[in-house]
Amino acid sequence: MEEPRPPLERDDVLRLAHELMAGTVSGQFRLPDDLAVVAASGSGAHLYDLDGRRYIDYMLGSGPVLLGHAHPEVVAAIVEQAARGSTFYVLNSPTIELAQRIVEVMPCAQQVKFASSGLEATLYALRMARVFTGKPKILKFAGGFHGSHDVGMINAFTEPVQYPCGTFDSGGVPSGVADDVIVSRWNDFSMTEDLIRRNAGELAAVICEPMQRCLVAAPGFLRMLRAVTASAGVLLIFDEMVTGFRFALGGAQERYGVVPDLATFGKALTNGMPMTGIAGAAEIIEVAQPQSSLPASGAYYGNTLNGNPLCAAAGLATLGVLSRPGTYDRLEATTGELRRGIERAAADQGVVVQLLGDGPVVQVAFAEHPIGDVAGLKRADSARAGRFLLECARRGVLSSGKFYVSVAHSNDDVDETVEVVAEAIAASAV
Numbered sequence: 001m002e003e004p005r006p007p008l009e010r011d012d013v014l015r016l017a018h019e020l021m022a023g024t025v026s027g028q029f030r031l032p033d034d035l036a037v038v039a040a041s042g043s044g045a046h047l048y049d050l051d052g053r054r055y056i057d058y059m060l061g062s063g064p065v066l067l068g069h070a071h072p073e074v075v076a077a078i079v080e081q082a083a084r085g086s087t088f089y090v091l092n093s094p095t096i097e098l099a100q101r102i103v104e105v106m107p108c109a110q111q112v113k114f115a116s117s118g119l120e121a122t123l124y125a126l127r128m129a130r131v132f133t134g135k136p137k138i139l140k141f142a143g144g145f146h147g148s149h150d151v152g153m154i155n156a157f158t159e160p161v162q163y164p165c166g167t168f169d170s171g172g173v174p175s176g177v178a179d180d181v182i183v184s185r186w187n188d189f190s191m192t193e194d195l196i197r198r199n200a201g202e203l204a205a206v207i208c209e210p211m212q213r214c215l216v217a218a219p220g221f222l223r224m225l226r227a228v229t230a231s232a233g234v235l236l237i238f239d240e241m242v243t244g245f246r247f248a249l250g251g252a253q254e255r256y257g258v259v260p261d262l263a264t265f266g267k268a269l270t271n272g273m274p275m276t277g278i279a280g281a282a283e284i285i286e287v288a289q290p291q292s293s294l295p296a297s298g299a300y301y302g303n304t305l306n307g308n309p310l311c312a313a314a315g316l317a318t319l320g321v322l323s324r325p326g327t328y329d330r331l332e333a334t335t336g337e338l339r340r341g342i343e344r345a346a347a348d349q350g351v352v353v354q355l356l357g358d359g360p361v362v363q364v365a366f367a368e369h370p371i372g373d374v375a376g377l378k379r380a381d382s383a384r385a386g387r388f389l390l391e392c393a394r395r396g397v398l399s400s401g402k403f404y405v406s407v408a409h410s411n412d413d414v415d416e417t418v419e420v421v422a423e424a425i426a427a428s429a430v
């Protein structure tokens with residue numbers, strides 16, 4: 001029998017990550033080696049590394065862990081379902097119950113399809129929109145991130161050289177993909193309305209994050225999108241991967257009172273299990289019905305793990321906790337404390353910061369000008385923001401850019417965070 005391997009030390013993990021995994025587990029976020037965190041476990045708002053060091057975690061797994069790590073009710077639901085089987089590929093009760101629950105809470109949801117990542121969910125939503133409308137093009141916003149599929153890689157983080165022609169934020173994307181994508185500027189009413197109306201005959205959908213990264217929509221912007229798309233025969237898709245179940249049980253559509261035709265969601269739904277989805281009007285979702293003959297005219301949809309009961313059980317438990325009275329008030333109160341603490345810490349040092357974001361999501365930008373779009377973000381001091389996050393990590397507070405606040409963050413966590421933030425603001429000055 002093979003000898004059990006000795007547990008890996010932190011340095012082994014770092015070396016092997018470079019050798020075997022091109023550096024990171026999940027994506028683009030990487031701390032320098034001296035600060036890199038190798039997670040051993042998480043509990044509530046805290047993450048522990050291999051050496052037992054405790055961090056106050058505002059990454060929350062890049063957003064999903066809204067209830068805090070290893071929430072006992074979610075753990076129990078997963079364990080219970082795992083003992084009955086982890087995937088079936090056919091209809092099962094937890095998945096249907098979760099769809100029922102989503103239809104109850106999400107304003108746009110008449111029907112739901114599940115997927116496993118945000119990338120898949122937005123890819124399918126765009127495909128359904130093209131099939132439903134019979135039109136080829138998509139309008140997205142510069143700086144709007146919708147996952148790393150080909151359309152998603154058009155101006156996900158940057159502005160195009162010339163609006164509305166998209167440019168790529170990744171190599172390896174076939175150049176023709178840009179022919180069917182129109183790029184507009186976030187919060188630019190006249191450019192966006194004009195592009196939608198001029199391209200209505202070819203435009204299947206407008207997709208946006210209802211809060212683009214941490215850039216809140218200007219007053220009336222989402223309502224304008226709703227009205228103009230509706231009158232132009234174009235679908236409106238809210239990518240609620242970040243805002244879904246976090247801004248309210250019904251997501252940003254509930255918080256802002258604007259209901260899209262389709263919404264994609266994930267992250268906070270399961271407190272960290274790989275399940276996302278697409279919800280919307282029944283007549284649109286139905287274009288993803290199984291195809292009875294090929295070549296297909298409907299929207300092909302299907303992945304091995306869609307509708308996975310293990311994830312669905314976690315989702316039901318998560319929504320159960322989120323549905324309790326007072327949950328969102330507590331989240332807002334904790335986030336308010338954090339915002340006020342950061343503002344005070346900066347003001348005490350005479351440093352101008354702007355706190356972007358809404359709901360339980362905060363981003364610290366070092367800028368005096370109001371930031372409403374990618375160009376505004378670009379003019380902020382991003383080098384200082386980068387140094388600030390490293391200084392936070394050095395002192396045991398983790399954020400990869402956004403500070404995601406969880407239900408588990410306590411007042412003590414916030415107080416400790418504000419002390420660290422004050423030191424990190426000072427240490428990040430050059």
Ligand SMILES: Cc1ncc(COP(=O)(O)O)c(C=O)c1O
Binds near residue numbers: 119120122266
């Ligand atoms: C708004 C939005 N859409 C889509 C995605 C992609 O999700 P995933 O990383 O699960 O593919 C993300 C991920 O951060 C996101 O924030």
